[in-house]
Amino acid sequence: MTVAEESGDDHGHHLPAVEDWPRGFGEASWWPFVAALGAGGIYLGAALYVLVSRNIVSYGVFAGAAILSTLLFLVGLFGWLYHAFIVSFWERGADEHSAHKLRWGMVAFLGSEVATFSAGFVYYFFVRVGDVGEVPHLFGSLVIVNTALLVASSFTIHFAHTSLLKGNRKRFIGLLGATLVLGLVFIAGQVYEYYEFIVHEGFALGSGEFSQVFASGFYALTGLHGLHVSLGAVLIGIVFVRALRGQYSAERHVSVSTVSMYWHFVDIVWIFLVVVLYVGAPVA
Amino acid sequence: MDISGQIVLTALMAVFLFGVVLFLARAADWRTYTPLAGAGSGIVSREGGYGHAEKPAGIFRWLTTVDHKDIGILYGVYAILAFAWGGIAVIIMRAELITPGIDVTQALASSMGVSNGQNLYNGLLTSHGITMLFLFGTPILAAFSNYLVPLLIDADDMAFPRINAIAFWMLPPGAVLIWAGFFIAPFVDSVAPSMASWTMYPPQSTAQTAQGGAASTISQLNAGTDLMLLGLHLTGVSATMGAINFIATIFAERGPDVGWDKLDIFSWTILTQSALILFSFPLLGSALVMLLLDRNFATTFFTTDGGGTILYQHLFWFFGHPEVYILVLPPMGIISYVLPRFSGRKLFGFKFVVYSTLAIGVLSFGVWAHHMFSTGIDPRIRASFMAVSLAIAIPSAVKTFNWITTMWNGKIRLTTPMLFCIGFVGNFIIGGVTGVFLASIPVDLILHDTYYVVGHFHYVIMGAIAFAVFAGVYYWFPLVTGRMYQVTLAKAHFWLTMVGTNLTFFAMILMGYAGMPRRYATYNLITVGPIDFIQLLHVLATVGAFILLVAQIIWLWNMVQSYLEGPRVGPDPWNLEEDGVDSREWDWFEDRLDTALTDGGEPEDAETDA
Numbered sequence: 001m002t003v004a005e006e007s008g009d010d011h012g013h014h015l016p017a018v019e020d021w022p023r024g025f026g027e028a029s030w031w032p033f034v035a036a037l038g039a040g041g042i043y044l045g046a047a048l049y050v051l052v053s054r055n056i057v058s059y060g061v062f063a064g065a066a067i068l069s070t071l072l073f074l075v076g077l078f079g080w081l082y083h084a085f086i087v088s089f090w091e092r093g094a095d096e097h098s099a100h101k102l103r104w105g106m107v108a109f110l111g112s113e114v115a116t117f118s119a120g121f122v123y124y125f126f127v128r129v130g131d132v133g134e135v136p137h138l139f140g141s142l143v144i145v146n147t148a149l150l151v152a153s154s155f156t157i158h159f160a161h162t163s164l165l166k167g168n169r170k171r172f173i174g175l176l177g178a179t180l181v182l183g184l185v186f187i188a189g190q191v192y193e194y195y196e197f198i199v200h201e202g203f204a205l206g207s208g209e210f211s212q213v214f215a216s217g218f219y220a221l222t223g224l225h226g227l228h229v230s231l232g233a234v235l236i237g238i239v240f241v242r243a244l245r246g247q248y249s250a251e252r253h254v255s256v257s258t259v260s261m262y263w264h265f266v267d268i269v270w271i272f273l274v275v276v277l278y279v280g281a282p283v284a
Numbered sequence: 285m286d287i288s289g290q291i292v293l294t295a296l297m298a299v300f301l302f303g304v305v306l307f308l309a310r311a312a313d314w315r316t317y318t319p320l321a322g323a324g325s326g327i328v329s330r331e332g333g334y335g336h337a338e339k340p341a342g343i344f345r346w347l348t349t350v351d352h353k354d355i356g357i358l359y360g361v362y363a364i365l366a367f368a369w370g371g372i373a374v375i376i377m378r379a380e381l382i383t384p385g386i387d388v389t390q391a392l393a394s395s396m397g398v399s400n401g402q403n404l405y406n407g408l409l410t411s412h413g414i415t416m417l418f419l420f421g422t423p424i425l426a427a428f429s430n431y432l433v434p435l436l437i438d439a440d441d442m443a444f445p446r447i448n449a450i451a452f453w454m455l456p457p458g459a460v461l462i463w464a465g466f467f468i469a470p471f472v473d474s475v476a477p478s479m480a481s482w483t484m485y486p487p488q489s490t491a492q493t494a495q496g497g498a499a500s501t502i503s504q505l506n507a508g509t510d511l512m513l514l515g516l517h518l519t520g521v522s523a524t525m526g527a528i529n530f531i532a533t534i535f536a537e538r539g540p541d542v543g544w545d546k547l548d549i550f551s552w553t554i555l556t557q558s559a560l561i562l563f564s565f566p567l568l569g570s571a572l573v574m575l576l577l578d579r580n581f582a583t584t585f586f587t588t589d590g591g592g593t594i595l596y597q598h599l600f601w602f603f604g605h606p607e608v609y610i611l612v613l614p615p616m617g618i619i620s621y622v623l624p625r626f627s628g629r630k631l632f633g634f635k636f637v638v639y640s641t642l643a644i645g646v647l648s649f650g651v652w653a654h655h656m657f658s659t660g661i662d663p664r665i666r667a668s669f670m671a672v673s674l675a676i677a678i679p680s681a682v683k684t685f686n687w688i689t690t691m692w693n694g695k696i697r698l699t700t701p702m703l704f705c706i707g708f709v710g711n712f713i714i715g716g717v718t719g720v721f722l723a724s725i726p727v728d729l730i731l732h733d734t735y736y737v738v739g740h741f742h743y744v745i746m747g748a749i750a751f752a753v754f755a756g757v758y759y760w761f762p763l764v765t766g767r768m769y770q771v772t773l774a775k776a777h778f779w780l781t782m783v784g785t786n787l788t789f790f791a792m793i794l795m796g797y798a799g800m801p802r803r804y805a806t807y808n809l810i811t812v813g814p815i816d817f818i819q820l821l822h823v824l825a826t827v828g829a830f831i832l833l834v835a836q837i838i839w840l841w842n843m844v845q846s847y848l849e850g851p852r853v854g855p856d857p858w859n860l861e862e863d864g865v866d867s868r869e870w871d872w873f874e875d876r877l878d879t880a881l882t883d884g885g886e887p888e889d890a891e892t893d894a
Binding site for chain 1: 338339340344345347348349350351354440441443444445446447448449450452453454456457458461464472474475502503505507510511514515517518521524527528529531532533535536537562563564565566567569570571574577580581582583584585589590591595598599
């Protein structure tokens with residue numbers, strides 16, 4: 001218990017950042033500032049990339065800024081997660097209140113994700129009203145296998161969560177690990193699919209014999225989804241490592257449930273993508 | 285003009301920056317918390333709920349704070365800096381429009397690294413719009429909501445205090461990128477401030493060179509636009525994080541005795557605003573990324589082969605119209621909150637004000653194509669959007685009538701915040717009614733892209749939103765600083781702002797009727813109306829703009845000086861308890877004053893504006 005925490009107890013006022021850096025304070029943390037500097041730096045990196053393409057700055061400046069900012073961003077996030085969730089994991093109150101707000105946060109975030117994806121879908125539907133030109137053959141065994149993997153991973157993460165709630169820790173870790181493997185195999189499958197399309201079938205952005213209008217929509221939507229699956233894999237990886245190191249119990253499982261919500265969402269988006277893009281593209 | 289004009293501008297900027305430096309120097313020490321000597325030494329520094337030891341001292345406090353009140357102040361300072369940038373941009377534009385030809389911007393262009401006066405004008409126009417909407421409008425409302433919502437709903441803090449902090453700290457790099465074109469232009473010929481206007485329609489946003497022409501290769505594109513798009517995306521991410529935070533806070537952090545039936549009107553508008561941000565800003569973010577991909581990676585999202593500019597306009601206005609309500613709902617909440625305090629009554633028809641807020645929130649997603657009536661879209665689509673656009677006038681009118689009815693037979697006290705509230709209602713009626721005319725397709729086809737539109741939305745944005753911001757700033761100035769502002773200066777600020785606003789923007793409405801197109805740097809070649817008459821109106825609008833400039837300098841002076849030297853106030857500076865209209869944030873303020881007194885603060889004569 002630090003001083004700041006005790007001193008903040010009257011009037012029932014709880015301090016938000018008791019265990020944090022700098023220590024000894026209850027309402028101060030360097031991590032948001034560090035992470036924001038990193039995030040701003042990543043955007044600056046993107047800006048420098050643009051200036052590289054206009055022959056205004058050299059490639060090295062861009063690469064240096066991008067690498068440094070990404071590192072700074074990751075350091076900020078790591079410190080943040082460590083101090084906010086990990087360092088006092090068992091000491092923090094496991095009240096329904098805190099779980100409640102974190103779930104609301106995830107629900108709201110997923111609401112914003114609907115809007116993020118919908119711009120791409122709107123483009124696709126908008127151009128599909130007219131003639132998009134020649135569309136490559138998309139639907140094959142790879143898509144079926146990948147879809148099956150992702151749907152299966154939704155089940156494994158769900159039952160991992162219920163196992164945790166029932167106190168079956170071994171099964172929880174096993175199913176969580178299985179989800180992570182399924183997710184990683186899915187990403188590998190997507191990379192392989194891109195490779196096949198671009199290198200062997202001539203279906204690429206900027207060149208190739210197929211419709212560029214279609215390619216823009218296809219790569220934007222599958223790329224955005226791929227980024228989300230990758231983020232999901234990172235989140236599951238964090239939960240998995242924390243589980244291996246002994247965290248989580250039937251009472252303390254908020255991040256398992258929020259990550260699970262996110263993963264289901266990504267899965268549902270994929271089903272939409274398969275129906276609309278892979279199966280729907282050749283439909284006249 | 286060229287040399288002396290620059291000297292005057294430079295001097296103005298110097299005075300302004302000096303004020304900022306003074307403010308920051310004091311802000312660094314302001315309410316500084318002495319860090320404990322050796323963490324964990326066991327010395328509890330104070331008795332009150334808000335201890336001294338919770339934050340480090342000096343500037344580090346502001347960089348590391350996760351306290352919603354500090355972050356609210358940071359948002360406020362940031363927004364005022366952006367307000368100054370956007371204001372200076374528009375002052376240069378208004379100076380340009382005094383005469384029909386090109387002169388002021390032409391004189392400034394070469395020293396700012398821009399190829400000619402028209403291009404500088406277009407760059408200032410773009411920067412003014414983007415800055416006022418994204419860097420002033422949204423953040424200044426976040427300043428109020430961050431400071432007040434946790435106090436009003438009896439929460440310890442925001443649901444996610446650290447996310448609150450990162451959402452703010454992503455804004456300064458966003459602003460630097462948005463303004464980057466101005467910083468780089470003097471040094472690099474192929475970069476200019478973006479001239480795409482705040483709506484960023486293709487092909488201006490996808491194919492413009494730094495000289496304003498059409499680019500044929502990627503390397504000729506004006507990088508200023510790319511940087512602006514990146515900065516906008518960053519501020520959009522920040523706004524979305526803030527919205528998620530407010531939704532989680534209002535849903536999950538309300539105190540035990542703040543049920544949905546007890547939720548105050550300001551928090552209702554913030555909740556609705558956050559929902560609108562949640563579904564509109566990410567969509568803008570995706571559209572911005574699509575623009576960037578079109579510019580740099582040869583995708584076809586908004587090219588003529590692909591979705592074209594019509595698709596872009598659909599996506600943009602699906603964000604853009606809710607953005608109008610994102611900006612106006614919390615100011616309406618401030619008015620609904622502050623106006624009854626000085627009418628000696630409770631808000632008339634509270635429930636219906638809440639319902640109208642929610643109704644506006646829902647309807648705002650169904651009106652976007654009224655910005656596209658003249659683009660040649662399907663007439664059946666136009667008709668349905670016209671119907672919804674007219675319908676959204678109903679909940680807005682419900683609010684207006686409720687404000688008027690609240691004042692009716694009330695015990696009205698004309699304090700500065702009340703003056704701004706009444707000014708809001710008056711200006712909002714003009715802004716709203718001119719909007720109803722624009723919602724009608726045949727009228728819109730005549731007035732589209734004229735100054736009428738500019739006058740209409742500035743009546744709402746300056747006449748209503750900024751007025752509500754000032755009402756809020758004056759009303760809560762004692763809450764934040766513990767001091768009272770200078771009443772005479774405040775009243776001068778109100779009257780100058782009221783006169784300046786109506787002079788500037790009513791002249792624009794008339795100019796629109798005369799056919800003056802918007803966004804033009806010159807009007808010596810237009811044939812729609814008598815140039816002498818249009819020039820007279822332009823001169824009036826410019827005079828109004830300079831009155832507004834003087835008013836805001838008075839305001840800034842008042843705020844800074846009163847914060848430093850204003851008389852300290854008692855626990856109820858507005859005598860609200862007398863009329864039984866006191867509210868939760870002042871109870872919190874009383875607690876804080878009690879704490880400060882036990883800590884050795886000296887009580888002084890209480891000062892009010894009544």
